[in-house]
Amino acid sequence: HSSSSSAVPSPDRLPSPLPMDAFAFSPAPSPNAAPFPSASPSSRGHRFSIRGPRRRRPLPALRSSAAPSASHHDVVVVGAGIVGLSIARHLLLHTPLSVAVADAAVPCSGATGAGQGYVWMSHRTPGSDTWDLAVRSKQLWEDLAAEMDGLRAGGARESLGWMKTGSLLVGRTSKELATLEEKTKVLSQAGINAECLSASSLHALEPALCVRNDGGAMFLPEDRQIDVFQAVSLIEKINRSYSPKGRYMELYNDPAMSLIRSEVTGRVEGVQTSKNILYGRKATVVASGAWTRSLLHSFLGPNSTLDIPVKPRKGHLLVLENFDMLKLNHGIMELGYVDHQGDNSHSIHLSSTSNKDEHDAASISMTATLNTKGHLVLGSSREFKGFSREVDKSILKSIWDRAGEFFPAINNVHLDIDEDKEIRIGHRPYMPDGKPVIGFVPDMSNVLIATGHEGSGLALALGTAEMVTDMILGDPGRVDFTPFSIENRFSGTA
Numbered sequence: 213h214s215s216s217s218s219a220v221p222s223p224d225r226l227p228s229p230l231p232m233d234a235f236a237f238s239p240a241p242s243p244n245a246a247p248f249p250s251a252s253p254s255s256r257g258h259r260f261s262i263r264g265p266r267r268r269r270p271l272p273a274l275r276s277s278a279a280p281s282a283s284h285h286d287v288v289v290v291g292a293g294i295v296g297l298s299i300a301r302h303l304l305l306h307t308p309l310s311v312a313v314a315d316a317a318v319p320c321s322g323a324t325g326a327g328q329g330y331v332w333m334s335h336r337t338p339g340s341d342t343w344d345l346a347v348r349s350k351q352l353w354e355d356l357a358a359e360m361d362g363l364r365a366g367g368a369r370e371s372l373g374w375m376k377t378g379s380l381l382v383g384r385t386s387k388e389l390a391t392l393e394e395k396t397k398v399l400s401q402a403g404i405n406a407e408c409l410s411a412s413s414l415h416a417l418e419p420a421l422c423v424r425n426d427g428g429a430m431f432l433p434e435d436r437q438i439d440v441f442q443a444v445s446l447i448e449k450i451n452r453s454y455s456p457k458g459r460y461m462e463l464y465n466d467p468a469m470s471l472i473r474s475e476v477t478g479r480v481e482g483v484q485t486s487k488n489i490l491y492g493r494k495a496t497v498v499a500s501g502a503w504t505r506s507l508l509h510s511f512l513g514p515n516s517t518l519d520i521p522v523k524p525r526k527g528h529l530l531v532l533e534n535f536d537m538l539k540l541n542h543g544i545m546e547l548g549y550v551d552h553q554g555d556n557s558h559s560i561h562l563s564s565t566s567n568k569d570e571h572d573a574a575s576i577s578m579t580a581t582l583n584t585k586g587h588l589v590l591g592s593s594r595e596f597k598g599f600s601r602e603v604d605k606s607i608l609k610s611i612w613d614r615a616g617e618f619f620p621a622i623n624n625v626h627l628d629i630d631e632d633k634e635i636r637i638g639h640r641p642y643m644p645d646g647k648p649v650i651g652f653v654p655d656m657s658n659v660l661i662a663t664g665h666e667g668s669g670l671a672l673a674l675g676t677a678e679m680v681t682d683m684i685l686g687d688p689g690r691v692d693f694t695p696f697s698i699e700n701r702f703s704g705t706a
Contacts, residue, residue, distance in 0.1 A: 280489050283461060285312040287684065288483050288492035290468050290507070291499035292317075293324040294440065294673045295662055297447045299497055300460065302677035304451060307685065310459040312490045313451070314483065316467035316503075319444045323501050323669055326529060326638025328581050328589055329373065329443075330543065331671050332435040334381045335550045338402035341647045341695035342672070348691050349675025353436065356674070360446075371446050373439020373584045379432045380409075380418065382578075382618065383547045386426040391547060396430045407431045420538055422620050437543050439584055440670055463488055471496070471511050471659075480659050495684045497660045502599070502641040504663040508653075520649055520702055522664045524639035526597045528607045531634035535588040538619055540580060546618065549577040549592070576610045578618050587634075590615050592667075594640070601637055605629050640666045648672065650679055650696035660684070661698060 287303055289296045292315035300311045319325075331353050336346050357368035368374035383389050389408075396408040407430070414421065414429045423429070454460035463485060472482040472489065482491035500507050502524035512518060574595035581589045593607045608629050616623045627633075643649065643664035653659045662680055665672050675691060682689035 280484065280487055282489040282491065283312065284491045284493065285310045285461065286492065286494045287311045287497060288490045288495075289313045289497045289499060290483060291315060291497075291501065291504075292319045292462065292464065293322050293499065293501055294319075294444060294447075294670050295501070295665065295676055296497070296499035297444060297451065298673040298677035299499060299662065299680050300451050301447050302674070302681045303684070304454045304460060306681060309494060309684075311451075311454075312461040312463065312492070314463045314466055314468055314485050314488070314490060316465070318464045319448065320441055322503075323638040323640050324440055324444065326527060326636040327440055327667070327670055328529060328543075328579060328591055329438040329440050329583070329670060330379075330435075330581075331438055332379045332432065332543070333399065333404050334379045334406075334430060334432045334435055335545070338398055338404075342668075343402075344691045345648075345672055345675045345679070345696075346668070348678070349672045350436075352674035352678065353438070353671075357436070369584060371442060373437070373442040375437040375584060377435070377437045377541075377543045377581070379435035379543045379545070380414070380421075381430045381432075381545055381547055381550070382414070382421065382423060382427070383429065384423045384427040384618075388547050389426060389428045392428060392430045399430075399432070404432065405434050407433075418541055418544065420540065420619050420621055421544065422618060431542075435543065437581060437583075438670060442584075443670070461490075463490075468507065480656060492658070495658045495660060497662060497680060497684075499662040501663055501665075501669070502639040504641065504649075504661065508661070512653075518654065518698070518702065520661065520663070520698065522641045522643055522649065523596065524599050525642035525666065526593075526595050526600060526637065526639055527591070527667070528593045528604065528611065529589055529591045529636040530608055530611050531636060532588045532590070533634065534586055537621055537625055538580075538588060540582045540588070543579075543581045544618075545579040546577055549579060574604075574607055574610075576607070576614050578611075578614045580615060580619070596642075599639060603629075603635050603637065608635065641669070642666050645701075648676065648696055649698055649701075650676055651683065651693060651698045654699055 286309035289300050289311060292313050296313055296315070297319060300313050303309050303311050331350055333346065333350065336343060357372060357374045360371045360374070361367040364371065381392060381395070383392050393408045396406045399406040409417070409429045409431050411423050411425050411427050414423060417431070448462075451460050451462065466485045466487050469484045469486055471480050472484055472491070473479065474481055480496055482489060483496055498504055498507060502522060505520055505522050508518065508520060509516070574593050576593050577591075579591040583589060590611055593611060595607075609627070612622070612627045641663050643666065646666075648662070648664040650662050651660060653661060660680060660683060662676055665676070679689055679691055679693065679696075683693065
């Protein structure tokens, strides 16, 4: 392919890449084409504080009279959430390849920044399609934490917000306890350290937690918790250490506009953003979370029959800073959270007043963690509301009330949502079949997708990054790729 007329900066002066969002894109038959029309990013999920300034929003793509600058890389990653950044990190650490990451916003402005930081096995099922990936990814997080512990005084706690809390999956009825007993047995047989606790044993571990006498919990002492903002900061720092070597570039607030294809072969050669042309000699990876579907539609054009049905599943989390009315020793979630992921029956459901669409119903399950700063983080909700970022006070009240059913001490506390509360809102990339999409786009030998992790993006990020790297290199991989393949999994348009 002929090179662009734009000057190519030397590798050590390359700016950094950004994750991509869903925008109006037009095909780019030639990198010498005129700049694309401006496009504003679609509304993305942000973590923000009601009482303070919001996190920086994506900036609109500006029309520029200057030709976009071009740079050459081995791999271009579209998306700077935890999955996209982790893919870049793995490639940089384990291959000689150079990487550019591009995003329409900034890290932690989407689903990544709106999570609770679970690296848990308690809500997973041995033998399921995602089991091996979850086991491998957790091991990779453990390895990274051990590496950080060996490198610096503050260790993994300071660099990752790493906490060896263990997890408690809680049931309040004899029926739920029976489910937990069976789950404990299955996990133990799969090699997970799991123990089923009676109500009295549970009370000894978590005095503030109240379940009925016929309730109890499953305890996984080796489950871990991460502060996602610290983890992202660490991964960015690792990635940026390769910039002086000409191997890494990140471009934030620079939305992807189109794929660049060879005029001769039609092969994808890179990505055009609002300001840059990023050539990817070996591969282009789209890891744009809930925005991947519309982004692919724009990339592939109206004649494409491929439709990956990932869609945004909105969630709220409530963060109470320095909340001393409740002390937790472990990460806690109710059994309903497991079903909640698949819209089952244990969690409570709230009907939407906006319309009667069944997908607008919100489900609430109790989750509770303390982070390294001592803040109480309560969740969680799931609902299909498109990309709405609006704070729903009825959802927050339901989260608070649901927590009060498990922690009676907070029932005496008045919650003023408008004061001194941090609300996290994000859009999980939901897949109807419950598993991520990781693999090559059919008939496009050098374009990969990595999305659909729903609420497990953080937990599965490192395993996904290893898998994508193996795919790019043509290696067999430690985890079977087959369950996550696009091939024969989706067809037609929605």
